[in-house]
Amino acid sequence: MQTLWAAKRRTLQLAEWTKQYGKIYGIFEGTRPAYVVSDVDFLQEVFVKQFSNFHSRRQTIFVKVNKARVSLFTATGQQWKRQRTVINSTFSTKKVKEMSPLINDCVTELMKKLENYSVSQKEFNIYDLYKRMSMDVICRCAFGLDTDMQNDPDNLYLQKCSQLFAPGVRRQLLAKLNVLFPFFGPLFSNLLLLQSNIQEKLNLLLPSSMSKFEELPNVWIMDRVGEVIAKRSDAAKHRVDLLQLMLEALSHEKIQDSLGDEQSIPKKLMCDEITGD
Structure with missing residues (x-):
């Protein structure tokens, strides 16, 4: 290691x-x-x-910090099968064709930038352009958000997602300890959750003139996604994206995942699962 x-x-x-x-x-x-x-x-x-x-993925120390939201990547067994059944229909040929204009707009913007670099004959990092285009596609197709990351390299969504997948995340002390001593994983998760909660409380108590503790990137992203879901739930406009499909499958009642093989899997998601996914 x-x-x-x-x-x-x-x-x-x-x-x-x-x-x-x-x-x-x-x-x-x-x-x-x-x-x-x-x-x-x-x-x-x-x-x-x-x-x-x-289907059962390895749990990370950040799971509890995500406020107990169970995503497709952390779900197991029947819960995973149910979430997968709902989300699978998003990637049907029909749904992908409906979202293709959103994808094409992002690709067109990338081609314009490549053309400009071709004319100027300047060196550039194409990985950065691909990353921003990919994030644009994800935000538009998943949440209906026009973040315009390709023209705004300082976009906050882009920065937080970059922090989430940065190499330094794996080098954090608790992350290293979790790898070396996986049987203490729940303890490390609780310590990280405690740290996050303390920072959140201190930010509320500190005067606005003082610098605040920065939220963990995954916490910031989850909070923003929660805000988007709340707005979309109240909106009457129908959109063509992943979030719309999941909202249509929303159930306000607790879903039981202990069904036998002979029973059909309910095509429903709970609110926390929508946020996690």
Whole structure:
């Protein structure tokens, strides 16, 4: 793990090991074994043909900070199957065609920028452009938000998402301890939750003239998503995006996921699940 933590980019270190050990090899993340796979056939078998058997993801220390919201990435068993059943219909051919104008607008904006760089003959980092375009597509197709990230590199949504996936997140002390001692995971999650709650309370008590504690990026994103959901729930306008589909499947009653195989899976989501997804 020391090698991965010291690497400038985790992906580059894994790519180097792949050249050395092949397309399928194993590593230990602390005390937990893990496969590193770049074999396409193997990945298709796991993520496509047998995806229903590989739904339980490893819990991170940030799960409790997300205020007990269970997303598709953290759900297991029947709860995962129910969420997957609802969200699957979003990616049907019909739904994707309906969202294609939103995607095309984002791609058109990217092409304009590439054309400008071509004319100016200046060097540029295309990864940054791809990242901003991808975030634009996600915000438009998932939440109906026109964030215009491609023209606004300082956009707050972009900054918070970048912080969430930054290499430094894995190097935080609690994150490292969680890898080395996974059996203490619940304790580390509670410590992170306590830290977040204390900072939130202090921000309310501190005068406006003083600098505030910065929210954890995942907490900030969840709070903004919650605001978007609240506004959309009260709006009469029908939109074509992922959030609209999930709102149509909203259930205000607690959903039981202990159904037998012979019973149909309810195509409903609870409010916290919509926020988490």
